[in-house]
Amino acid sequence: MKNAHKKIGKQTVKLDNPPKIICTTSIVGPKEGDGPLKDYFDIILSDDTNGKETFEKAETSMMYTAIKETIEKAGLNEEDIDYLFAGDLLNQLASSSFAARDINIPFVGLYGACSTMAESIGLASLIMDGGYAENVIAATSSHFSAAERQFRFPLEYGSQRSEVAQWTVTGAGAMLLTHSGNSPAVTYVTTGLVKDYGIKDASNMGAAMAPAAVDTIYRHFQDTGRTPQDYDIIATGDLGLVGKEITSKLLLEYGYDIRDVYVDCGSVIYDNERQKTNSGASGCGCSAVVTCGYFYKKMLKGEIKRLLLVSTGALMSTTTSLQGESIPGIAHAVAIEYDGKLPCGSD
Template sequence: MLAGKQSWIFDSKPVITATGTVGGPFEANGAIPEAFDLLHDDLWIGEDSYEKAQTVLIEGAVTETLKKASLKKEDVNFMLAGDLVNQLTPSSFAGRTIGIPYLGMFGACSTSMEGLAIGAMIMEANGARHIISVASSHNTATEKQFRYPTEYGSQKPPTAQWTATAAGACLLEKTGTGPVVTKATIGRIVDMGLSDPYDMGGAMAPAAADTIAAHFRDTNSKPDDYDLIVSGDLGQIGLPICRDLLKQQGYDLDHSKFQDCGLMLYKEDQPVMAGASGPGCSAVVTYGHLLKKMQKGELKRLLVVATGALLSPLSYQQKESIPCIAHAVSIEANGGMS
């Protein structure tokens, strides 16, 4: 059901019945290694390119999800997948291997919640019985495309963020046991004219604030309706900016209420500059860490606001600013909001 201008309320409450999370060596040494079902000890993962290694991450996350659900890939109607590499090739090649009917998603680092929102809407419309949504990133594949190959050894400013080597997948079903997807707000493009590719958090913060405020307006909800609101990858720079922007609109979200996936994934002593980023970051933090807290009863209502910087190497070379977006999804313990 459409709520307000840009939000959906899912009366059918699609269920997240299983998840799968895969990471790399840096994530294994991070703050939440228990969030991963599978951790690889090198970035190559037995492949001859980082892009092929990213495909292995996606395949692993989907395989783990299906294994937990006791389903075969033939049982799944659609796979919604996205990443940061040109033309989504890691996701497409994983789709080739897995063989599930495939829809490519691109929202940069917002892809995890874009896929979950669209998957939930397909379920709401009785368009599927089983859907897998997966988002991924690979540190060195992303560095090579958007910045410099890691071997170049370029120095980054403290505003930069570390792209996670990770893939997170979830299975959506009409019925079952698990957290439910209750609402989603689709973001609009917000571009404040920032153009520094080494300050994604600052660029994305206005889009996150815009979507969060729209979610509250459209769904007639308020911050206290949620135990936790998490942004996807604003990091140390963007999170306080977003808090300030929301406060100007009358929403005062303190640290206990409003946190960031990009600040949860790694330890403080890891050299990640302003925090983590990448589509895989919010996917694994949500599916591997926060949903486990929900299963333990530590969280009942969660709003995940994944953020994306929609630039490309070409747009940067043309001296364009960075258009940004954020998509919000409300996830609740099975039974929904009372």
């Protein structure tokens, strides 16, 4: 009996019934809305508290709105959605859990640090492909000010930022996967291994995550037989300028030159010099809003046909760092493809 017939290679699944991403919503804060990708985001907040009394509640409200908007745009109701796969950076997934409290959809909480967007799309796609759902929402969020005080220092301290530090994206992205429609579809899911090469500097997450990104991209190529030339864009989540450089170089050593098609979401969302974001962006929200906003809309316009999204997560906590541990990284990849006509939400 061939039970795991849908697995190709050790870490990759090829989807027989690629679920379609029929709608997405991207919400960002004012800083992201002032960056190079501003024209691609659906909602730009004028105030990063979004009218709430705390940054954490602001993040929850962004997550909630991203999910609700996506369902509404598709002309569906909460009752039509089988599962919500979501996660975020806040301790105990506070943003996702508190958003899910007000949404009547079976909820599966996920944590992969900043790899969570690809993790949620990947799991959602397997559940869709397997016939367990008609409609699934995958969503993540992050918030600069909430992340700073949880992982580093309260903003009030005015701490100096390291040259290799990254700026957590204030934003939330949600996508709706369904079976029918003519939309970008998820075709492959490559699940990552945890990799730790001993980096201990929590302000240099790009370097900590790069080995995981390299491993997952390499494994994706090995499992699928694809090469960098099969993709218009290969996008890591939030390695920033430092981690991007490492990833390109290491993959070259493994025989894959991805430089022509390589974009790091964390390196394109800000104008790093003007916006003083040092090594670029990070956060679950980073690959979420760049994918739900920028990439998705480029795909609808036919400007990207094949995207490999490789969201990347640094799995440390403040406790593990204080206890002298290094930073494990993980990367999950999903291939999204579209060569067709206009689905819902396009012009």
